Amino acid sequence: MRIITDQYDNHELPFKIKISFEAIFDYLEESERHDLIQKFAHLPELREGFDDFELLKTYKKEIGQLLETLFPSPLQQNEIKSVSIPFNFTSFKFTKRFLQILEDAGDDYELKFRDFEESKTFIMACTFILNVCYGYNLDFKRPYFFDIPNKKTGQLRHYRTLFNGDFMTVKKLENAPDITEEDYLQLLDNFDDISLWKEKFPLNSYELKGFGIMNLFDVTQDEILTNLKDNLLAKNDNSFFNLQTNIAHLFGEPTIKFGFSTYDKDCNNPQSKDRYSYNSFILEQGTLVDCNNFFCDGIIQQLFIEHQLIAISDLETYGKNTGCNGFYEHLTKQGIKSVILVPFEMNSNTFGILELVSPKKHILNSVSANKLKDVIPSFSIAIQNYTEAYQNNLEAIIQKFYTSIHPTVNWRFYNAANTYLKHLEKDENPPIIEDIVFEDVIPLYGQIDIKGSSIARNNAIKQDLTYQLELAEDVMATAYEDQKLTIYNEHQFRIQQQLKNLKRSLKTGDEVSITNFLKRDIYPYFEHLKTINKILKDKVEFYEDKIDDKLQVVYDKRFKYEQSVTLINKKLANFIDSKQVEAQQMFPHYFERFKTDGIEFNMYIGQSLVQSKNYNELHLNNLRLWQLQIMCEMENIVHSIQHKLEHPLQVASLILVQSNSIAIKFRMDEKQFDVDGAYNIRYEIIKKRIDKAMIKNTKERLTKPGHIAIVYTTDKDADEYTKYIDFLHNKGYLTGTIELLELQDLQGISGLRALRVQVNYLQTTEKISFKDILEVLKN
Structure with missing residues (x-):
């Protein structure tokens, strides 16, 4: 006869439990089974009852034989049933089907109820006493389930329990105070006040005698x-x-x-x-x-x-x-x-x-x-x-990101809509909305990228997880030192193994697996530890104080990293948006920006974009100089807020110069502009790959913190930007010498070169007047 002892730690109950099979003996007498009664006559404790649960092992053969009347052979393979001691959760005398289910579950499975509130066991026992001894009808019943795995099939099966208490009696002992109507009403309004329930029902003030039958029903x-x-x-x-x-x-x-x-x-x-x-x-x-x-x-x-x-x-x-x-x-x-x-x-x-x-x-x-x-x-x-x-x-995404039309090109969309309406008025069926294409525009691309953002993000995750595991290890170490239970030492060892693996490297999925490990294997012990003494309670509560309520993880370094990235992006976006207002007044052009780990932006300028202004190459030169100046100012903004960043981060800036004009087309399906034509695709390819570019014959990346890299293809572009650099150097925006660099070939792209120059931090820059700009452009 297999015996599963109490799986829970809380043994405080309002009654003493005495296992007794008196109901079986009464049945045998009614059935005149004197042979069986005589067979167990030498063991009066089986009928009178015993509170030493070790006797279940001592008399397991006899108890098994005695209970055969409740476990007929024809139903052994069909019913999922066992004898169970209520509120103690010790179970024995399982049917063959129940035993097979437990065997298939594996040796590491513990027979425990799903979502069982162990702390409510005492109150549950008290309501049972109120109903049996005092005639009340308190319904504290709720369905209880076992989730039992089958290691052979890999399935998790679910069983609902039904408990038969017909073989139990409850008796009030001398130290049990009488429960009055006033007491009853007070208890009704104070369900969670465990001290009140213990006052009305002192420990071991009643006797629960007999046994129960637990039936399981497969409700998978x-x-x-x-x-x-x-x-x-x-x-x-x-x-x-x-x-x-x-x-x-x-x-x-x-x-x-x-x-x-x-x-x-x-x-x-x-x-x-x-x-x-x-x-x-x-x-x-x-x-x-x-x-x-x-x-x-x-x-x-x-x-x-x-x-x-x-x-x-x-x-x-x-x-x-x-x-x-x-x-x-x-x-x-x-x-x-x-x-x-x-x-x-x-x-x-x-x-x-x-x-x-x-x-x-x-x-x-x-x-x-x-x-x-x-x-x-x-x-x-x-x-x-x-x-x-x-x-x-x-629709929300489209409204937010794609349907807003830049003011510079609004006129073109209105013209197209007007043409469409004119066709409708003439009953031309079906009218076709015309494509929106702007020919012969010059693109300008810039980005300020947070360097090493992926590494910084991973380091933040690793630091948070390490601290969380160290806190959990400290709790288990204190528990082992205080209680001397080897299981705590074993869990401490498992946490140390997680720490060791984490310190070696952070792999994809580690964050989820560590969090699941803590929730599954460690947290169940924490609730129990809080009930033992103040030292352990304080340790667990200190751990819980460090955990984010929503995310259930330590979220300190990650929060600081994300706050830092958000602050940089917000400062840069607000700055360039405000400066764009001024730039549009110089000459209208198309502008769009994106937030990534930093800021990137596209600009297009040309005659086809404007309706009532005359475009001159001077406007392109001016916008290029404006872009370089703004990049210097944004670099200084990031530098100036370093002391506000919870997580120190650096940025590196890049400008891509395109001399030849391209065509851009409004994609109706995507609701945004894109380059038009196969020839122009080369520009987009360079844009996507340039931030990973390496300096030729070195292992050094082109982009570098504190510097602006200007990528170009023609000597004319280099000469133009050298003038701008000299001008901004004179105004205090830039410092140091210009680096002339050749870049390693990118996939499908060769012949790229770059200028790289250092940004001047913490220096007062001279305000640039429109006259200054005209002077440098003239030269």
Whole structure:
């Protein structure tokens, strides 16, 4: 007979527990089973009761035989049942099925209730006494569940418990005070006041005698369906994407994956629509297919026309029977062997398919597909919620980032809209909105990048995690020193191992794994430690004080790093935005900026951008000089706020010079300007790769803290910018000599050169007048 002793640490109860099988003996007497009564006559304590739980081991054979009447052989493989001592949680005499479940769970599994509030055990026992001894009807019952893993299948199964207390009695002892109506009413209003309950029900003031029967019922499918529906109907950003585990559990097969794809409802050209599809296995992202050639006639009829679920249990057989169509070939390339397709109507124009796939034959079939019937209505609502939320997010992003038109080019959009309306008035059907293209513009690109931002961010994460682990180790070390329990020393060792791995290097996923380790293996001990004594309570509370309430991690260095990046970006963005107002007054030009780890910005200038002004190359020169001057000032801004940065950070600046004009086009689908034409793409490629450029024949990066690098291709550009540098050097913006550098070839790009010059920090710069600018441009 297997015995599982109390799995919880809190043993304070209002009654003494005496295990007794008197109810069994009474039944044997009624049944005139004198042979059995005589068999156990030499063990009167089995009937009279005992409080030494060690006797369960001593008499486990006899107790097992005595309880056979409650555990008939025909039900041993069917029922999940055991004898359990209430409020003590010691269990024994398990049915064979229960024993098999525990064996499959593995040696490290502890039979504990899910989300059980151990601190409420005393109050639960008191309400039991109030009901049994005083005739009240306090309903403190709630469903209790065991989550028991199966190591063989990899599944987590869920069991609901039902406790039978018919074999127990409760007796009031001499030291138990009487409970009056006034006491009862006072207790009703003070559920969480444990001291009051202990006053009314002193420790060991009652006697609980007998035993209980605990029955378990497998509710795994119900739990899975509930969780699946909750995930489906939850209106949050991640609910639709948290279904993978739920669906795998529903079918009892971890290899099952799900996706979702959308199609034109008329099925002429079904296509995966990026706007709504998620992880589709049928169609590649953005792929257009001819429905009649891609799917077989049966799928077209059953899925697209009749809107009926389809299950293919053996894709290989399906392929042979249908001529290995595109649908079969695409799934086969992905290693898929069985599939279920569930159709959904989304709106008048769009048709959706829920896709369940498995790399195993026959796992998904028409029988298992019936498991979806209970959740298909929830899926329909979830898909509707998902598409509405997705659409709302898209519109919000478009409104925020893409639809605002720069004032410089407003006129061009109004002209296009006016032309469109004129065509409508003439009933020209269908009118086409004209493309917005600006030819012959010169681009200017600049960036101020926070150097080593990735390294700084990782170092901040590493420092926070290290400090958190050190705090946790200190708690466990104090607990071991105070309590001398080896388990605390073992947990201290495990924390030290985490620290050792972390100090060696921070890998992707370490942050999540360490946080999960603490939550799963360490935190459960902390709640208990707080109840032992003040020293341990103070240690745990000190740890908790250092943890961010929302994130549940130490968030000190990371917070300081992010605050520092935010402060730099905010200062630079506000500054360049204010300066742009002045620059637009010199000559209108297109401007856009982006916040990254620092600031980057694009400018375009040229005659085609303006309607009522005459453009001259002088305006380009002026804007280039303005850009260089502003970069110097922004460098000084970052330098001036170093003392305000919680996390010290440096920046490096870069300017890309383009001499040849390009064309830019407003992309209607993307609602933003982009370069137009294959020739102009080279400029965009350089922009994306230049910040990683290295100086030729060295291992040194071009960008350098405290310096501005100016990348160019022609001698004319170098001569022009050398004049600007000399001018700004004279005005106190720059210092040192100019470095003339050749750059190593980038992928597909060669022949780039650069000027690099040092920014002058902490020096008073001379104000530059418009006359000064004209003078330098003239020269």
